[in-house]
Structure formats: C-alpha cells, structure tokens
Amino acid sequence: MSPLNVGIVGTGIFARDRHLPSYQEFPDKFKVAAAFNRHKEKALDFAKTANIPENKVYDNLEEILKDPHVDYIDALLPAQFNADIVEKAVKAGKPVILEKPIAANLDQAREIVELAESTPLPVGVAENWLYLPCIKIAKEQIKKIGPVVAFTHNSTGPFVTQNKYLTTTWRQKPEHIGGFLSDGGVHQLALVISLLGEFGSVSALTRQVRERSGADDIVFATVQLKDAEVIGSFTYGSAFGATEKSVFLKVYGKNGTVTVDLSDKKNPVVKVKLGGSAEDNGDEQTFKVDNDESFGVNAEFLNFHEAVSKKDKSLYLGSPRTAFHHLACVDAFLKSSAKNGDHVKVEQP
Numbered sequence: 001m002s003p004l005n006v007g008i009v010g011t012g013i014f015a016r017d018r019h020l021p022s023y024q025e026f027p028d029k030f031k032v033a034a035a036f037n038r039h040k041e042k043a044l045d046f047a048k049t050a051n052i053p054e055n056k057v058y059d060n061l062e063e064i065l066k067d068p069h070v071d072y073i074d075a076l077l078p079a080q081f082n083a084d085i086v087e088k089a090v091k092a093g094k095p096v097i098l099e100k101p102i103a104a105n106l107d108q109a110r111e112i113v114e115l116a117e118s119t120p121l122p123v124g125v126a127e128n129w130l131y132l133p134c135i136k137i138a139k140e141q142i143k144k145i146g147p148v149v150a151f152t153h154n155s156t157g158p159f160v161t162q163n164k165y166l167t168t169t170w171r172q173k174p175e176h177i178g179g180f181l182s183d184g185g186v187h188q189l190a191l192v193i194s195l196l197g198e199f200g201s202v203s204a205l206t207r208q209v210r211e212r213s214g215a216d217d218i219v220f221a222t223v224q225l226k227d228a229e230v231i232g233s234f235t236y237g238s239a240f241g242a243t244e245k246s247v248f249l250k251v252y253g254k255n256g257t258v259t260v261d262l263s264d265k266k267n268p269v270v271k272v273k274l275g276g277s278a279e280d281n282g283d284e285q286t287f288k289v290d291n292d293e294s295f296g297v298n299a300e301f302l303n304f305h306e307a308v309s310k311k312d313k314s315l316y317l318g319s320p321r322t323a324f325h326h327l328a329c330v331d332a333f334l335k336s337s338a339k340n341g342d343h344v345k346v347e348q349p
C-alpha cells in the first residue's frame with residue numbers, strides 16, 4: 001500500500017519539531033504532502049524542510065481540504081479552532097487528527113464529539129500520552145495488586161523561563177480553559193485515566209503562580225473515580241521555583257503498590273511491590289520501560305494510519321469522547337476551585 005498523504009494545517013513549533021520527524025520515520029506509511037498556515041511564509045519554510053512542492057502550500061483551509069490527493073488532515077492549531085476544522089473536514093470527506101486539548105471549552109468539545117460520532121470518517125485527538133509504553137507494563141502489574149483502593153498522581157516541576165512554548169501568544173492569552181492546566185494537564189490525565197478509569201467527581205484548588213502562564217497554572221485536587229470506590233489525589237504544575245521534576249503515579253492496592261515514574265523522561269520505570277501487609281512485604285521489582293523519543297507520537301500516528309487505511313474509526317484510541325473526558329476533568333478542577341474546593345461532578349459529553 002502506498003503511503004498516506006498528510007495535509008498539515010498549522011505549521012508551528014510542534015508540527016516542525018515532532019510531527020514531521022515522526023512521519024519521516026515511517027516513509028512507507030506517511031508522506032507529508034501538503035500544508036496550510038495562516039501566515040504563508042511559515043508554511044513555505046516548513047514545506048522546504050518537509051519536501052512539499054510549492055504548489056501544495058495552500059492559501060486557505062478550503063483549498064487543502066479540496067485536494068483529492070490529501071488522505072487526511074493533521075491540525076496543529078490553538079484549541080479554539082478545532083471544532084471549525086472538524087466540521088469542515090467532515091463536510092469535505094477527510095479524516096482529521098487534531099492536537100490536544102480537544103477544544104477550548106466543553107461546548108466546543110461536545111460539538112466535536114457529536115460531529116465525530118455522526119460520521120464514519122476517523123476523527124482523532126492526538127493525545128500522545130495514551131500511547132506511552134509504560135501504560136502496557138503498568139496495566140499488567142496493577143492486575144496483581146488488586147483491588148485498587150487509591151492513587152497519588154504528582155507532576156510538579158520548576159518554571160522554565162526559556163520554554164519555547166511560552167513564546168506563543170495563544171498560550172500567553174489562552175482562550176482554552178485553564179491555559180497550561182488543559183494544555184499540559186490532559187497528558188497527565190490520559191495516563192491516570194488509562195490505568196485507573198474515568199474520574200467521577202473532584203474537589204480542587206487551582207492558582208496562578210506565573211503571570212506569563214496567562215491563567216491558573218497549578219492544581220491540587222482530590223478525586224473519586226466514576227465506577228469504583230477508588231479515591232486519589234491529582235497534583236499538576238510546572239510553575240514553581242527551583243525544584244527537581246517529579247512525575248509519578250502511585251497506585252495502591254490491597255495487595256501491593258505500583259509506581260509509574262516518569263521524572264526522568266528518558267528513563268521511565270514501573271516499580272512493583274507485592275504483599276498484603278507490612279509483614280508480607282515483597283521485594284520491589286523494577287521494570288525498565290523502553291525510551292520512546294517521540295513520547296507516544298509515533299505509536300499514535302501508526303494507530304491513526306490503521307484507522308484511516310482500514311476505514312475503521314473504532315480502531316483509534318484517542319477518540320473525541322476519550323479526549324472530552326480529559327478536558328472535562330480540567331473544567332471540573334476549575335469549577336471546584338471557583339467554589340473554594342466544593343466537590344464537582346465531571347461533565348459528560
């Protein structure tokens with residue numbers, strides 16, 4: 001089968017630094033074949049790097065959607081534009097994969113879920129953390145410590161003043177709810193929810209630590225899962241002063257503990273301790289996880305390829321319904337914090 005021709009919409013930082021290299025790793029599966037960006041000179045520059053001919057750099061969205069050689073659209077835009085792109089892509093009969101978060105707010109996210117569920121075309125959200133290799137290993141181990149009763153998720157780190165993403169104006173003045181809390185937080189939520197299940201309700205406090213974040217940038221929450229008696233805590237923020245990066249999920253069962261530690265991005269580990277009590281305390285086992293430079297993006301693209309080429313949208317893991325839930329958790333954190341930590345139910349699509 002010849003490679004799928006990808007039309008990139010939004011040729012910014014992540015298109016250049018991650019999507020393009022990931023596509024280029026699989027030349028038999030993908031060809032980055034066309035591009036559109038609102039400032040055309042940036043798309044032309046991207047096209048040079050990606051080997052896209054100039055006549056495939058389009059002046060507007062309608063033209064790239066009309067190109068019969070483009071097999072699907074890969075959109076990397078500020079989240080408030082996602083609903084519009086999905087509507088137009090579905091009308092044009094093109095599958096579309098959107099960068100996370102699914103949308104800027106729950107109303108737009110609901111529109112996307114409805115559009116996606118009303119078409120046989122694959123409409124996916126690029127939630128690369130759904131594809132982290134640690135998830136498969138941790139899932140196997142979590143089965144051994146059951147029943148699970150509680151969890152602690154912590155993702156904290158220092159504010160990085162030279163962060164390339166901070167320079168983007170749409171992040172400095174976010175239209176997407178929670179700013180960095182939804183921009184980065186949906187990743188953490190994807191990990192926790194993949195392993196433990198959906199959040200039912202939350203009690204949270206959020207704060208803005210850095211003016212440059214544009215909105216609240218830290219959250220400390222307690223959580224009750226939807227379909228179980230499991231309770232836990234969810235902490236997220238990279239706006240602190242000097243501190244080590246600490247990213248881990250610790251899952252407590254009646255028969256042991258599983259810890260997923262992603263603090264060292266290049267050396268993720270899953271640790272397991274089996275036993276039902278202090279007296280029955282087994283040795284800790286450590287499972288090394290393969291280092292995935294793409295942090296799940298390669299696997300996510302291969303999964304989307306499968307859904308598009310087999311014309312079966314159900315094969316793709318990052319469905320709009322799944323991504324809706326991640327954004328709905330952020331929405332619930334913010335609503336709870338506005339009520340000084342009252343318990344708030346996570347909304348459904």
Ligand SMILES: NC(=O)c1ccc[n+]([C@@H]2O[C@H](COP(=O)([O-])OP(=O)(O)OC[C@H]3O[C@@H](n4cnc5c(N)ncnc54)[C@H](OP(=O)(O)O)[C@@H]3O)[C@@H](O)[C@H]2O)c1
Nearest residue numbers: 010011012013014015037038039076077078099100101168
């Ligand atoms: N999965 C991950 O780990 C990850 C990491 C980073 C980013 N992302 C996602 O990737 C997407 C792009 O982020 P980025 O960091 O690459 O940001 P970026 O460099 O600012 O790229 C954003 C793109 O959207 C375009 N854009 C901005 N405002 C627009 C508007 N009003 N109308 C039309 N186009 C507009 C920009 O065009 P101009 O250049 O012409 O302004 C640019 O091409 C976002 O959805 C982000 O959440 C995901």
